[in-house]
Structures are given as C-alpha cells and as structure tokens.
Amino acid sequence: MTRTIRLRPWQRAALDRYNAHDxxxxxxxxxxxxxxxxxxxxxxxxxxxxxxxxxxxxVPTSHLKRQWARAAAALDLHLETAWSPPQPLPPDMHGxxxxxxxxxxxxxxxxxxxxxxxxxxxxxxxxxxxRAWGEALVAAFASARRRLLLSGTPFRSDTRAIPFVRYVxxxxxxxxxxxxxxxxxxxxxxxxxxxxxxxxxxxxxxPDGSVHxxxxxxxxxxxxxxxxxxxxxxxxxxxxxxxxxxxxxxxxALRSRHQxxxxxxxxxxxxxxxxxxxxxxxxxxxxxxxxxxxxxxASDAIARFAAATTPWLVAVRMVSEGVDLPRLRVxxxxxxxxxxxxxxxxxxxxxxxVPGLGPQPAYLYxxxxxxxxxxxxxxxxxxxxxxxxxxxxxxxxxxxxxxxxLAPDQRLGDGDDHQLSxxxxxxxxxxxxxxxxxxxxxxxxxDGDDDPALVLELPAPPPVPGAHPTPASPAPGxxxxxxAPGxxxxxxAPETRSEQKARLRLENADLARAIARATGWSHAKVxxxxxxxxxxxxxxxxxxxxxxxRLGHGRRWLARC
Numbered sequence: 001m002t003r004t005i006r007l008r009p010w011q012r013a014a015l016d017r018y019n020a021h022d023x024x025x026x027x028x029x030x031x032x033x034x035x036x037x038x039x040x041x042x043x044x045x046x047x048x049x050x051x052x053x054x055x056x057x058x059v060p061t062s063h064l065k066r067q068w069a070r071a072a073a074a075l076d077l078h079l080e081t082a083w084s085p086p087q088p089l090p091p092d093m094h095g096x097x098x099x100x101x102x103x104x105x106x107x108x109x110x111x112x113x114x115x116x117x118x119x120x121x122x123x124x125x126x127x128x129x130x131r132a133w134g135e136a137l138v139a140a141f142a143s144a145r146r147r148l149l150l151s152g153t154p155f156r157s158d159t160r161a162i163p164f165v166r167y168v169x170x171x172x173x174x175x176x177x178x179x180x181x182x183x184x185x186x187x188x189x190x191x192x193x194x195x196x197x198x199x200x201x202x203x204x205x206x207p208d209g210s211v212h213x214x215x216x217x218x219x220x221x222x223x224x225x226x227x228x229x230x231x232x233x234x235x236x237x238x239x240x241x242x243x244x245x246x247x248x249x250x251x252x253a254l255r256s257r258h259q260x261x262x263x264x265x266x267x268x269x270x271x272x273x274x275x276x277x278x279x280x281x282x283x284x285x286x287x288x289x290x291x292x293x294x295x296x297x298a299s300d301a302i303a304r305f306a307a308a309t310t311p312w313l314v315a316v317r318m319v320s321e322g323v324d325l326p327r328l329r330v331x332x333x334x335x336x337x338x339x340x341x342x343x344x345x346x347x348x349x350x351x352x353x354v355p356g357l358g359p360q361p362a363y364l365y366x367x368x369x370x371x372x373x374x375x376x377x378x379x380x381x382x383x384x385x386x387x388x389x390x391x392x393x394x395x396x397x398x399x400x401x402x403x404x405x406l407a408p409d410q411r412l413g414d415g416d417d418h419q420l421s422x423x424x425x426x427x428x429x430x431x432x433x434x435x436x437x438x439x440x441x442x443x444x445x446x447d448g449d450d451d452p453a454l455v456l457e458l459p460a461p462p463p464v465p466g467a468h469p470t471p472a473s474p475a476p477g478x479x480x481x482x483x484a485p486g487x488x489x490x491x492x493a494p495e496t497r498s499e500q501k502a503r504l505r506l507e508n509a510d511l512a513r514a515i516a517r518a519t520g521w522s523h524a525k526v527x528x529x530x531x532x533x534x535x536x537x538x539x540x541x542x543x544x545x546x547x548x549x550r551l552g553h554g555r556r557w558l559a560r561c
Contacts, residue, residue: 005075008189010178011039011161018043018148025164027124027149030178032348033190036150037071040120047118047146048094054117055095056081056110056144058103058137060126063299065097067324068122069496072097078497085109092543093497104132107139119144125155125172125341127162137163153344161307180351184383190351192361192383195376196246197279197368197434200239202231203426215431216368225369226336228427233268235275237428239367241283243332244276245253247365248284251311251330258357262305263330265314266346270294273314276334280312288312325353331364333372343375369436497544504547505539511554518561530554 007015010030018026030036044055057068065081072079072094080089080096085106089096095117103110119141125429127133141147144539153176166173183189189521203213204227211261214220214228232239247263248491254261269275269294277288289305291298299506305313313325316335328350333343350362386512495503512526527539534550535544542550 005038005042007038007042008035009186010182011035011042014039014176014178015043015046015055019046021175024145025147025149025166026176027151027165027172027174028176028178029151029154029172029174030375031180031183031190031351032152032345033352034178035189036122036152037068040122040148040150041072041075041077043148044120045077046165048077051145052373053145054089054113054122055316056099056114056117056141057095057120058100059122060100061299062099063302064122065099065304066299066496066499067098069498073496081496081498082502084459087538087540089113090501090543092545098135100126100133102131103140104130104136107136110140111143114141115143116145119147121147121149121164123151124149124162124165125151125153128155128157128160131160134160134163152220152348153341180379181383183351184351188353188355191353193350193379194361194365194383195366195380196250196361197366197373197376198239198430199368199434200232200244200247200428200430202228202237202239202428204228204231205424211426215434216370227369229336229338229367229369230268232267232428233336234425235279236273236425239428239430240276240334241279242430243334243365243367244280245284247330247332247363248280248286248311250363251518254329255311258329258354258360260309260327261323261329262310263312263332264325264326264328264349265312265332266335267316268335269316272334273316276314277312280314283519286311288314289316291315293317324352325349326354328352329360329362331362333364333366338369338371338375340375344370344379361545501542501544501547504544504551505542506540508539508547508550511558515542515554515558515561518558530557 011034014028014030018028028036028039030039040057048055053397055072057072057079059065059068069079069081077094078092080093080285083089083096083103086109096113098106098110121127121137121141127137132281141164149164151172151174154174155172157165157167157172161167162172180190184192200215201213201215203211205211205222206227212224212227212433214224216228216232231237234240242250244265251261251263265276265288267276273290277290280286280288287310289301289310289312291301291305291313295301302313302315302325304310306327310427311329331346333346335342347364350364355361364376366376510532512523512530515521515530516523516526521529530550530553531537531539533553535548536546536550539547539550
C-alpha cells in the first residue's frame, strides 16, 4: 500500500538530501513549526520500505511520545509508547517512542531492539543536558542503521559534545538547515512574532541585606540583574499583573477573529505557575490550565487545552519544544531562564501557522531585560527583513553567531534555600511598555491559492508480524501541508495502535473481574484461562488481534455464567 503525503519545499529538499546522504548520521535543523516530524517520518518510512527494520524515536518529554505516535500512525507506522524493560517489543509494532531519560536507564535493553534500526533523535541538543544521556545514546544506538537527528535551534557543544553530531569549532554543523527567515519568506509556514516589552522600577533586599532599586535600563552585574528580573516576575509586585493584563487584552482582541486563540505563560517554577493561574482568575476573571512537571496529569492537561478553547495555559518547561499547540497566539515570558536557546524555544510555541485565518501575527510579552531584549532583536530583525523586502529564501543568510547561547543565568536560590529565604521583594511597578507596530505598512502573509506543498508518493510501509487492521486515519494530504500527519487536536485524532491496546487491556481487566465475581474463581485463575484460550503468555506482550480475541473469549464465558 502506497501513501501520498504533502510536503513543503524544504521538507522535500531535506528528504532528497537525506536519501542521497551516505553516512549513518544526518542532522536536520529546522525552525519550530516548520514540520520536522513530517519530514522525519517520511524519511523513516522511505528507509524502512527499502529495508525492513525497527523505528525508534527519542523525545525530550513524555507528552511528546503520544504526539509522535499519532503522527506516525497517520503514515501507517505503529510505535509503542508504553515500552519498558525487560518486556520485549510487541510483535505488531514497527518500533517504539521513548525519552532521553528512559534511554539513560535502559540503554542495554534498547541496544538489541535498535540493531539495524532507524533511530530518530528529536530535539537532539537535549542529549547534552546530562553526561549520562550522551553515553547512553552510544550504548543504545551505535549499531543502528541510520540516525536522523532533529533540532529546532542551532546549538553548540559547550562542555558536552553530543554523540553522532558533527562539530566545527564547537558549533553543530547540520546536513540540512531551514531557518525562521526562510520559513517566513515562503508564507503560510510560520507566523511573524512580535515582542511587546515592558520596563519597570524594581526594589528588593538582597541576601546580604543590602537594598537595591533599579529599572531594566540600569546597568547591573549578572547577580543583581538576576535579582532584578526575579523581583519583576514576583507575584508580590505589580509588574507581572500589569503585563498579564496587557497580554490578556491582546488575546481578547485576537479571539474576536480567531475564537480558539490561546495564551501561554512560561513560569519560573511550580508555585509560581499556580500563583499566576490564581492571579488570572482573581484579577482578570479568566481560567487557566496549569501544567507542571510534578503533576502526573500534566500531559493530559496539555492535550485538553489543545482541543479546547480555554484562554490560558501556564506551564513550567512542559511546553518547551515540539508540543503542537497551533492556537497559541500570545505568550508571556515570566521565567528567570534567559538563555538564547530557551528563549527561542518559547518563541517556537507561537509560530505554528493555522490555514484559513488569514494574517495571524503572534505576540510574546517580555521583560525589558537586556538579555531578552537582545534575543528578541535578532528574531525581530529577521522578521522585518522578510516582510519588508520579500527576498527569496535563498537570499537570506543565517547569522550563526547570533544563535549562540547567552551565558546561563545563575538563578537566585538554585540549590540554596537559605539564600532564597534572605531575598525579599519590596516592590515592582511596570513602566514604559513598548508595543510593536506590527510592522505597519508591510504585507503580512495571507491565505491564497499559492500553496507551496508538493505531493510525494511514499512506498508501502514495512510489514509487521502479527499486524492487525486499525481504524483508517485521515490521509496526511487532507490536512495542512507540512504539518505532522494527524496532529490536529488530540481529542479528534484517531487512536494509535498503542492507545487501542491500552484500552483493550483495561477492558480485559474489567471483564476478568466480572468473570471472577460470577464464577468464584480467583483473578489469577481467570486470567490464566483467558490467556490459554487466546494463546497468550502475557497481556502486556499481546498484539492487538490477541487482545480482541481474548476479549471475545471472555464475553462468551461471562454470557454462559
């Protein structure tokens, strides 16, 4: 069975270069929102059709596992999201999707699965976050046939070189690169993002007992600059409520034309996130979904937000990269993390284009901190260049130096509760809000018939032993070009094979309990008999067909009771 897919020009060019590349490793850097997932899955399907094998995808967060599995299912590639050692990979799955953290603890178990496999390392710069992660990547994936590395941002090696990445003067050198300026120039790929920034007058007591007053325009050493930023973002001052009010007013205006438009607040930590949600409720009478890493239901909360029309999402690093929330149009950068890389990741949450809306600028409200001002200026300059001059994408030159990370901020109180307890916010007042003019006089991208998508016919996917038909998913060509196949609102997406099997396991468990009550048998005896009737050893290793057969045996058994 062949499948057609609509690719953007950059995706087709990247796919051609990947197919022509002789090496085992291929690094593709593409701006957030451009459609890296679609490119990667098209490359994987093409590779596996030529020579069958496993597909293994590694992502930064658990939430992204489900997103990748759904996108893969739309191309008839079925990825297990619940794999963990020592269980084998179910025979009716093409492969699995896991996280960098899990790879670090299960490298030996992954190694045999990944022998001669195609491996996709999503947002691969995360592999440098922990030394153990890089070592685990080598142990798990050294014997893979191909390794496709993806990133939304050019990155440096800093102190940890990431395995399988080619470096020149400490800079990662991609085999294919597609920047934000190029994507803007092609229209209907990403949104133009604007940066309203707000100054303020902050007063605080430092841990050494000294009292300081400063605006964002006052030159300060790094430690005092960090304290100034934390003071502005504190829930105890008036700076943050003022900025949230301005951002909410902007969101309400956008929702008059884009009813589902949403906003994202990037918070400092879990308590800060919950405090911001409370502030939005008290001051602005609006509800917000909170997603923090300590909440096991955070992934489901993000999924619900994606499918709903709730105005605001408040998150702490849960919506950093890859998460597909196209309805986000307004952001508030309310975190003390000021690296260039993290800032660009936050911007990336706002750039995803929604066909049919016409011009759709997005806005990220930022403190007028010099570090954030510089980071925003580089993106804004590229945006003005494209919208004003309309130069073709091949005339745009990426400034590699401008993408270097700023020195990481030393956030006050990190690992030092005593120091944090001595820091006191006295006051924070917003002043001199600078609102962008939306590049007045420049033409914004508009919907039209000049769709740049190209149609590509993919070869049949590799057969999977024990495969079982799944409900038909929408053809990737039916959605926006270049977007992740089937990556619409999670509530509307068809079930992946992994999700179907999870549902059937729950139904089997409920049925076994009902049979045990009706017969007086123990649960263990009922499950053993159902497994015998279905030819199973373990339910966790069953194929979709075996789980359905087991359910059928159980229903007939219960009907006879």
